[in-house]
Amino acid sequence: MKEKTFVDDIDESIYDFRYDEDENDMLDRGITPAIINEIADEKHDPDWMRAFRLHSLELYYKQKMPVWGPSIEGLDMDQIVTYIRPKARMRNDWGDVPDDIKNTFEKLGIPQAERESLAGVGAQYDSEIVYHNLKESVAKQGVIYTDLETAMQDEFYNKMIQEHFMKLVPPTDHKFAALHGAVWSGGSFVYVPKGVHVDIPLQSYFRLNAEGAGQFEHTLIIVEDDAYLHFIEGCSAPKYYAASLHAGCVELFVGKRATLRYSTIENWSKNMYNLNTKRALVDEGGKIEWVSGSFGSHVSYLYPTSVLNGEGARSEFTGITFSGAGQDLDTGAKVIHNAPSTSSYMNTRSISKGGGGNTFRSEVRVTPKAKGSKSSVSCASLMLDSESRSDTIPAMDIRTKDADIGHEAKIGRISDDAVFYLMSRGLSEEEAKALIVSGFADNVSKELPMEYAIEMNNLIRLEMTGSIG
Amino acid sequence: MSKVLLEVKDIFVNVEEKEILKGLSLSINEGETHVIMGPNGAGKSTLGHTLMANPKYNLRSGSIIFDGNDITKEPTDKRAKAGIMLTFQDPIPVPGITLGSFVRSAIEQRTGKRIRIWDFKKSMKSTLELLNMDESYTERDLNVGFSGGEKKKAEIFQLLMLSPKLAILDETDSGLDVDAVKTVGAGIRAFREQGGTLLIITHSTRLLDSLEVDKTHILADGRIVTTGDRSLVDEVNTNGFESFIS
Secondary structure, eight states, rough: OOOOOOOOOOOOSOOOOOOOOOOOOOOOOOOOOOHHHHHHHHOOHHHHHHHHHHHHHHHHHHOOOOOSSSTTTTTTTHHHHHHHHTOOOOOOOOSSSSSHHHHHHHHHHHHHHHHHHTTTTTOOTTOOOOHHHHHHHHHTTTTTEEEEHHHHSHHHHHHHHHTTTTTSSSSSSHHHHHHHHHHHOOOOEEEETEEEEEEEOOGGGGTTTTTTTTSSSSEEEEEEEEEEHHHHHEEEOOOOSSOEEEOEEEEEEEEETOEEEEEEEEEEEEEEEEEEEEEEEOOTOEEEEEEEEEEEEEEEEEOEEEEEEEETTEEEEEEEEEOOOOOOEEEEEEEEOSTTEEEEEEEEEEEEEETOEEEEEEEEOOOTOOOHHHHHHHHEEESTTTTTTEEEEEEEEESSSSSSEEEEEEEOOOHHHHHHHHHHOOHHHHHHHHHHHHHHHHHTTTTTTHHHHHHHHHHHHHHHSSSSS | OOEEEOOOOOOOETTEEEEEEEEEEEEEEOOOOOEOOTTTTTHHHHHHHHHOTTTTTEEEEEEEEEEEEOTOOHHHHHHHHHHHEEEEOOOEEEEEEHHHHHHHHHHHHHHHOOOOOOHHHHHHHHHHHHHOOOOOGGSETTTTTTOHHHHHHHHHHHHHOOOSSSSEESSSSTOOOOHHHHHHHHHHHHHHHOOOEEEEOSSSSSSGEEEEEEEHHHHHEEEEEEEEHHHHHHHHHHHHGGOOOO
């Protein structure tokens, strides 16, 4: 009965990239302060930011590569360096974009102009107008929605950014946080003033084609007391970049009684090392809601962290990770309960097939201050064949007796009986499995806005069957 | 009309290492209702699952002809599309899709055509009424949190909506209360009136009281040991299976 099963991937010939290296770039391997100064010049950085970048670079030199997660030995830092310089031609020829990615665009029905932009080739497309309109409409409520570079040109917001930038994720945190601090570029800045309820979700998607956005992008969101915001990052189309490292950073500040909902669907091309750091600081009675879908990438390290720093602060994390052949995705979430009566809830699903690997890593820390706190962690993994791997690594560090902590983990394989049942009604084996997997992912899809839920289900179907029904 | 719809020829079936069916043959004409009875462990469910090509059941020899085609090697979904449907003794919960949208997509899969939502809703409504089911059923996830009786009704609902040529009912009456047996019975009669062919696998006779039966087969030790008409059901009711087993 211990027969080995194997669910093949749609296309095995993934991403055999070649780069034509520029001679100038070849001369200078390694990130030097000169390069950082070039970046700072290019971006018209205020002095403090220039100093911050150079300081981060020092820290980058000093720190070691992480050794505790999936292997990142294949990450060629020299190659990354050639793309870090400003004006380095990050863009590719449409002809160089792998067929696999083009096919996915085709199947997801993305317009050509947008495809080119997503593949890092393209110029402007229509969503630029959507972004502009959105920006104008929220501006009436006093909401700032732009990129950090632009915001720093304004004295008031420059100060605000200086007070918050990389305070939650300091460059001392780890090597890639330091790298990020030195070379960050693009991303979003959102400021929601006291008591303002932003009705429409703001989406970074509309700004994807901004120069350099998406690889070392920095997202800084400040939601003041009693305010509400839903921010959506990313989209389901695979993002393709010449350099295979994504080291973004997300910092979220949630004020008293404020709520921030932060939804992400990431779908990196399968050569990508996704080493992303996301953190939220939540004040008294405030709430952070994470909804996270991780698709694609070769290796991911992703653990959005909530620091519950005021009495009654809350965190909810809903996540899904899907890994196929050649992928090792290490994802999860962390919560630090640092005030009384705080509560957290984590609910995650991971799916692996075709020999892919998933690790769910969670950490719940309850400090002595956090009396009367509650935490509940629930994770479920589904393996579609016996070649695939799924691990669960929960960590808990509880420093008060007065806390209510729960943890539940389920790991299982796809049920043959369920597949047979659905096939007996006329569904093909692939369709039956896709349906079961979509159902398994339902906890996340129902948390997403309608159009994103549909996109995510399409993505699952695509990963499962190679087509959208 | 006496066209043969299903012809099972001398099949031998194993489950893991154990031989369950040992040379079973069976022939069903279009529009007929056949009943398979037999003691527990005789291989009744194995027959149903084998006809539906459940991969857990290993057909070692013999053949299955359906509607003029040899389907012995066809997988489950192909057989379903050809017009065979097995209703399950214990239907599997599938979260994430509602009964209604599942049935709709299953119909579309089988026919290869899109159905108009209006037509679909209309036929769904009359079927629900027939089965005494509230419309809210179809908004619930497929078999998720359904009681035993609800699951069985949902299977008959799918049967009437999908309208296969041959329905194999596996122990549909088990675990049903008196009222539910009546409702399910009405559903099965409706299927028969549509011209559907039935193979009813059961070890009790409650469901058969209100149903016309063309042939009754007694399955024991992996073979059909006796075939008769409706009166065989009554005989089993009075005397049990003892007399049929050598």
